[in-house]
Amino acid sequence: MLEKLESDFRKRAPKVDFCSLRFVRSFREGLAVRQDVPQPVHREEDAGVMVTVMHNGGMGYGATSDLSAAGLNNAIEKASLWASRTAGRSVVDFRKVSMPQPKGQYSGPNKTPWSRTSVRDKFDLLMSLSKRLKFNDKIVDWSASMGHEDIDLFYLTAGGGRVYQQLHTTAPDLRVTASEGAEAQTRSFGGGIYCLQGGLEVLEQFGFANAPEQVADEALALLAAENCPSGKRDILLAPDQMTLQIHESIGHPLELDRILGDERNYAGTSFVTLDMIGEYRYGSELLNVVFDPTRPEQLASFGYDDDGLEASREYIIKDGIVVRALGGTVSQARTGFPGVANSRADGWNRPPVDRMANLNVEPGNASLEEMIASIERGVYMRTNRSWSIDDSRNKFQFGCQWGRLIENGKLTKLVKNPNYRGISATFWQSLSAVGNADTLEVLGTSNCGKGEPNQMMFVAHAGPPCVFTDVDVFGGM
């Protein structure tokens, strides 16, 4: 089918400044057992193309699920019409954008393909895990689930570019809710961020089969715990909270399209301005952040972005200073600043925008024990459950599922509903310790919302636990 698509495109591509075709085909399957009852299985196959035309400074796209020659013709006509309509009326003069003409291929890991075991076998596994989650009457809801997606990406340019990429992702999850009276506490296996590229081997990488008892035990313990105290304390954030912290208060503020104002009506703007790139101290000298599409198992690894730009590892923050922002080919042309290969779309029916992909905090040199020992009065927080940040990505309030007090260098009492507030511009400057390579975890999420029309994208963050000093923390009611 891809050969025919390529042949049809090459025959029909109009004589314009630039024309590309992006084909995306995905196959998803989700399986779940809730309260020891198998849930309905859903399979979804989605396929379509987006044709992009740039001409005389304008740009337009036409996207269709009709992959016939006639469907392709219609998409080309629509893209050409919008390019014509927007010429001279675009915020970007596309004549000044030099689009890549890439040639290559990329294939992500897939050691044990999803199809290697039957649906029945997968349900057997989920059922056995589900039954281990419920061992106390206070557990009122519990589930075990896993999802998988195979993605084919085929990108062509009329100028001869041709890239084929295959990705496979797998995400396991466990959830337990414990309740008594009007109180309820939910504990999950990673909070929905245990997702990696790969097949069934991902389940083993996360220790899925060994996790149920701990998840359920912690939900019950949280139900009996006191609320997190209020006041200024140091906080030690585990990697499954660092993911959210990196994402919201480093990733989004450094996206060039936000800085350029494209997102101001929806996802928001940024407190970062172009003149800060190369000079601004974002965090303490311990902060090093990389855009890293080269770690194959990480969720948002790829060879080329959706505008065909070849992906490479780049420092975004070095020794606390912002050295580069997150912008793809178009944003780089608009600003004159270097960027990264992060122009990405969540499917064939949405145009690429600047996205994070893999954005990682590099490990430091502290062990977890050393970090705990360094804290006189603090809270160790794990697993995100709540997030809210202003549209400049500055004032934030985040909450975790699990907290434990640190007093005089030792872990003490378990606390529920740990929340903390901060301001991005100063929070990262309070970074006082960064976990070493042994403490680093590679995590991801498939639900980053952005763009108009809206797009839900998979992104990923690897990071070690980190200590931040003198943070405003508080608990529940």
Place this chain on the structure above:
Amino acid sequence: MQQAFYGLIDKLTERVRGNEVLLANFAGEESDFVRFNRSLVRQAGSVHQRGLGLELIDGQRHLSGRCSLTGDETTDRSRADRLLADLRESLPTVPEDPYLFYATEVNNTEQIVANRLPDSGEMTDAVLAAGKGTDLVGILASGGIFRGFGNSLGQRNWFATYSFHFDWSFYHTADKAVKTSYAGFHWDQSTFDTKVVNARQQLARLSLPTMTISPGGYRIYIPPAAMQELMGMLMRGFSLKAHRTKSTCLLKMVEEGRTLAPSVTIRENTAEGMSPNFQGAGFIKPDSVTMIEAGKLKDTLASPRTAKEYGVKTTGSEFPSSLDLAGGDLDDQDILTKLDTGIFVNQLWYLNYSDRPAARITGMTRFATFWVEGGKIVAPLNVMRFDETIYRIFGDNLIGLTSQRDLLPSSQTYGSRSTSSMRLPGALVDDFTFTF
């Protein structure tokens, strides 16, 4: 498109064997999207998409799948046949489902809104003209949205609507802006012009020197557009499953009998909403379900599966798509006078739970938020974070709701254009807590 879908179901029904039952859902869209920044176009294009969902049922086993359609009859029949064959092959490997529940009584319906939209190029011209001399940023989405249901028992349902939604902001500087929307089925230039003039007038107020308020409790007016965000946080709170599994944000109402103010009545008002009245298992949604009546919990929403699990009647869906909060007795025209001294919010943003069982919510003010003294707007405010409970906002501290309500179509376009909407009044609230 309707006849093509019905024809496809007829053909698929011929392939149903023995005791099999087949459910089919269609979702299609022919949309134009024009994105604006700095009063120019950022990205523009068209999306044509059609998808078919099939659910094959045999006894208590069922399996569902989806494939894309092209619009070409032969190709689509071939794809649908292949999907059906795949489902049939895998069905024996799927466990039996004790909560399987689908409509067996045939109810045919048709909701069709005729296409009265102008060419999206003309709407784009109007937007660019309106943005001249200002910094306009936003999205125009327009075109047809189609939904269908059919089953091998003979039921057929069709929903087609042609609508537009222009969601935009006039920016002043940094994070100060006036956000507005214009949505409907027929573009009326004079209505649009009026909205533009009103937005420009508000924009002028953002030129006043800004103020920053100290953390604390303030009297606040929350207009319908901002109420949409607060109500969005309650959307999962009405689900029967959420009640039974203690994950509802209304847990204190369920377990302790907490109440909201007597002026608060919340319904799922399908009859006056903008969404299809049928759902994926073939059930027709009731015209109206009252979830909170005069401040007290009343009915819950239950999907067919949840209904079967807990032995109740299904409402078709677990979550509202046409949420309706009854109006009160405050007059829009008197709001500034009634507010007297306090905060006039235009939009709230990025809400999430600080403590879900306690219905405690945090979020930010966004865009144009004003400090009001003696019933007059004095200054724009810098963004502030709030942290409040539903029980205080819509209970102890609720001064009143406006009698005028706005119908607010959802602007969401994740995967496809939403057909959800809310009909909401504004709310005047005392001692609303801002934290930093």
